[in-house]
Amino acid sequence: MSGVVTTYHQRIAQEKRALIVRAATALFLELGYDRTSLARIAERSGVSRATLFKQFPSKAALFDAMVTESWSTAHEEDPPPAGNVVDGLSTIGRRYAELLSRAQMTDLFRIVIAELPRFPELANAQFSHGKMPYFESVRGYLLAEHEAGTVRVEDVDLAATQFLGMISNYVFWPTLLVPGWQVSAERVAQVVDEAVRTIVARYAV
16 A cells, blocks of 8 residues: 555656646746746746745756756667667657657757856756757767677767757757748658668768
8 A cells, every 4th residue: 555655646746846847947938047936936837835845946956857858758768779770770860859849848948048148057957968968878879880880980979960960950940940830740750761861871881
C-alpha cells in the first residue's frame, strides 16, 4: 500500500510541476522574465506558494527546469547503436525534428531572444542545459560510427552541426520569423531523409 501511495504522490507532484512550468512559460512570454514573479506564477498555475518554492526555490531554477524539459525526449532515448549509419541518423533526425516541432521549444527561444540584452544568463542556461547536452549526444553517436569504421569523420563537431543544421534551418528557425509557418509531416520526413543522404554521401566509408 505504501508503494501505491508513494506513486500517487509522485504523480501529483509531477502534474503540479507541469502546471508550474506551463504557467511560467506563458507569463514569461506575456510579461517578460523580469516582471514575472514566482508568486504570480503560483497564482497562474493554481498551486500554493509553498508548493512552488519547494520545487523551484528561485526563478532561475524554474527557467533551468524549463530548458531541460524542453530539450528532453519522450523517454530519454539513448543514441542508436553504431553499425548502420543510415538507420542511426534517420532515427536521430526524426527525434530532432519532433523536438523542434514542439510549441514549448519555440516559446523557449522567443523568451531567450527577447530577454537576451538584460538577462544573458538565460541564453547561457539554454545553451548549457539544453542545446549542448543534446548536441553532445549526436556528436557521441557520430564518433561511435567513426570508431566502428562506418564513417570517416575528422571533425565530429562540424559533422554534427551540419546534420542538425540541415534539419533545424527548415523545420524550426522560420517559426520564429514567419507567422503561421507550418511544415507537413511528409515534408519533415523528406528533410530528414535528405539530411541523412547528404551526411552519408560526405562521410560514409
